[in-house]
Amino acid sequence: MTSLGANDIDWLTDLLARAGSEQVMPRFRNLGDGAVQQKTSAADLVTEADVAAERMITAELRARFPGAVVIGEEAVADDPTLLDGWWKTDQLAFVIDPIDGTFNFASGVAAFGVMLAVVRDGETIAGIIHDPVGRDWILAEKGAGAALRRGDGRESALKVAEPAGSIGAMIGSASWQYMAEPERSRVARNQGQCLGSVAYRCAAQEYRLLAGGHIHFALYNKLMPWDHLAGALITQEAGGHVRRFDGEAYRPDHVEGGVLAATDPDSWQIVREALWRA
Known part of the structure; x- marks a missing residue:
């Protein structure tokens, strides 16, 4: 499969929400001993929630999009060679951050998100950021504008601020x-x-x-x-x-x-x- 179908964005937003509700939020402020590990430094952490959410998202992406490339932060931490030329595929490529803001998550601070990008032919064609605490998303498809999608399905357009000038x-x-x-x-x-x-x-x-x-x-x-x-x-x-x-x-x-x-x-x-x- 080399392009997104009409219902794929809705499916992807739902997937990130389910990963948040099933794998991330039950562990928020509830991490046990050994559930947090350092990667490169005390400011660069991974938790069991990162790993579990990435595994869930990866498995469901591969089931829905056979042949797609899936690049996850924690998978790359285990095998850095996964980054070699990943964008050169003629199939869809999905890039996952299961918990962006892991330091905050591990500290019990409610400022983190689940992120996913879709790449085709070396170009990002879709991006979704889910807030598991607020239960909403910001998202965009290339050429179609950006939107805030609320949990009840309502959407409103996103627009950057007017230039400040200095x-x-x-x-x-x-x-x-x-x-x-x-x-x-x-x-x-x-x-x-x-x-x-x-x-x-x-x-x-x-x-x-x-x-x-x-x-x-x-x-x-x-x-x-x-x-x-x-x-x-x-x-x-x-x-x-x-x-x-x-x-x-x-x-x-x-x-x-x-x-x-x-x-x-x-x-x-x-x-x-x-x-x-x-």
Whole structure:
């Protein structure tokens, strides 16, 4: 199967909701001894809920879409070679983040999400971010706009904020934790020029703020496909502008170079210049 059918988006949103209700929420604030493990650092965690949700989503995707490529964050953690050329398939490819914001989830903080992106021919064609706590979704199909879908089925269009015009009038999120020095300290310091900042440690919720018109930019140095493909598409379909730090368009095969999402090209340039200013 090389394209999404008319009912596939509804099926995918339901799948993420079921994974949230069956695998994630029963374990929220209810993780037992040994249920949380470190991956690369004390800030990079995996829980039994991440693993269980990814297994469920992966199994159901493979049953519905035979021949599709499925890339999950935890599967790649076990076998990094899964990332080699995954986007080159002529079949659909699904990219899963079973719990984005695992640090928050493991800490009992209700700011996390379940994310899924659909890639075809090296291009993201759909993105869905589910909030298991709020029981709703933000989602987009390429060329069809972005929407907030509530649990009762009602939808409303998502639209980024109007341009603020200057860095001092912007509210944004800058995840500088994975930057090397001196870039890390420079960006962290310069963020103080902004009107305000948010730091949820959760791209799922930060992209929701951006696409919903509540903040003006979101910046990330760590660039893995499960963290950003869905949110980048949703932001673009909501009218936003997403590029790597060097100004190049962000693609599914990119795993370095950082990504900056903003309300429009001019605001993107303002943020890029202000936060890196020596």
